[in-house]
Amino acid sequence: MLPTIEWNDEGVVMIDQRKLPGAEVYVTCKSPKEVARAIKTMVIRGAPAIGVAAAMGLALGVRSSKATGTQKLATEFYRVCEVMAATRPTAVNLFWAIDRMKRVFAESAGAGQSVDQIKVRLESEARMIHDEDVASCRAMGAHGATLVPETARVLTHCNAGALATAGYGTALGVIRGAVELGKKVVVMADETRPFLQGARLTAWELTRDGIDTTVITDNMSGAIMRAGEIDLVVVGADRIAANGDVANKIGTYTVAVLAKEHGIPFYVAAPISTIDLATPDGSTIPIEERNAREVTHVGPTRITPAAAHVRNPAFDVTPNRYVTAIITERGIARAPYFVSLKDLVTLEP
Numbered sequence: 016m017l018p019t020i021e022w023n024d025e026g027v028v029m030i031d032q033r034k035l036p037g038a039e040v041y042v043t044c045k046s047p048k049e050v051a052r053a054i055k056t057m058v059i060r061g062a063p064a065i066g067v068a069a070a071m072g073l074a075l076g077v078r079s080s081k082a083t084g085t086q087k088l089a090t091e092f093y094r095v096c097e098v099m100a101a102t103r104p105t106a107v108n109l110f111w112a113i114d115r116m117k118r119v120f121a122e123s124a125g126a127g128q129s130v131d132q133i134k135v136r137l138e139s140e141a142r143m144i145h146d147e148d149v150a151s152c153r154a155m156g157a158h159g160a161t162l163v164p165e166t167a168r169v170l171t172h173c174n175a176g177a178l179a180t181a182g183y184g185t186a187l188g189v190i191r192g193a194v195e196l197g198k199k200v201v202v203m204a205d206e207t208r209p210f211l212q213g214a215r216l217t218a219w220e221l222t223r224d225g226i227d228t229t230v231i232t233d234n235m236s237g238a239i240m241r242a243g244e245i246d247l248v249v250v251g252a253d254r255i256a257a258n259g260d261v262a263n264k265i266g267t268y269t270v271a272v273l274a275k276e277h278g279i280p281f282y283v284a285a286p287i288s289t290i291d292l293a294t295p296d297g298s299t300i301p302i303e304e305r306n307a308r309e310v311t312h313v314g315p316t317r318i319t320p321a322a323a324h325v326r327n328p329a330f331d332v333t334p335n336r337y338v339t340a341i342i343t344e345r346g347i348a349r350a351p352y353f354v355s356l357k358d359l360v361t362l363e364p
């Protein structure tokens with residue numbers, strides 16, 4: 016399976032997603048600062064992958080600390096947590112992973128463990144977050160595959176695949192799960208302007224797996240749905256509010272509205288760590304606004320007049336009424352989501 020992110024003796028190794036599909040380059044982050052920078056600059060991206068990277072970054076920070084006492088180690092650790100939390104605001108998996116690492120630190124320190132023991136404990140927690148993510152993608156894939164007809168033309172937006180997780184993927188995990196069951200699946204991948212996660216990453220990882228993939232520009236999906244060429248839509252999520260409103264890559268909302276208009280099921284696949292019960296609805300989900308250059312330029316070439324204003328919100332919110340079902344590793348949630356999501360989150364794993 017494609018290694019998106021790995022922990023080794025030198026640091027945290029990631030495939031540089033900015034360079035795909037042109038080049039397969041691996042970078043090794045040797046400090047938490049480098050991990051934070053990698054998240055911010057999209058070397059690694061996708062909600063679950065960002066969470067895994069942050070956890071590994073925190074473990075790395077503690078591992079390289081020269082602190083001899085727990086107090087000093089704690090001061091350094093919490094400072095690094097802040098740096099990590101300031102990288103990207105929308106994907107709740109980032110904050111979920113930081114909170115989990117904080118809990119482990121507090122428990123270990125509270126139990127009187129030594130600096131060395133805390134280091135070992137945090138490293139093993141980060142590895143666990145990684146491995147659990149792969150397992151939850153596979154479980155999601157198995158649940159989601161039951162929703163895919165024997166022959167299906169599936170539209171997806173952005174990249175919610177192996178590259179966006181520790182492996183296998185959420186939305187693309189559902190596609191992989193269906194293919195593993197022997198279903199005949201072909202995929203339409205929205206290119207996903209401006210960062211082109213669909214054209215560059217989804218198309219790359221699916222074709223690498225031998226899955227039939229057609230790239231379309233974002234503005235083509237309506238006409239293609241109207242022509243009857245899509246059987247279902249499946250996308251990932253960066254944060255799901257308690258009422259089932261879904262924040263995901265900009266353009267997801269447009270696809271969801273179009274799917275409803277054409278009577279096409281619109282599924283969201285995401286791990287429990289993406290569900291944010293503390294956020295009642297989508298209206299308060301922070302939406303990252305990225306650098307205008309992503310819109311004004313294609314590669315080194317400017318494509319807009321210098322005098323034009325530019326907007327670049329990286330995510331949008333799809334109201335729950337457009338969501339047919341939410342696929343998680345613990346099962347499939349349907350409306351009313353404020354009940355079904357709470358049930359899944361509180362279910363014993």
Ligand code: MRU
Nearest residue numbers: 060061062173175179251252264
């Ligand atoms: O800006 P990105 O590339 O991090 O955005 C990624 C997405 O929007 C994905 O769809 C989402 O994180 C789900 S990934 C399993």
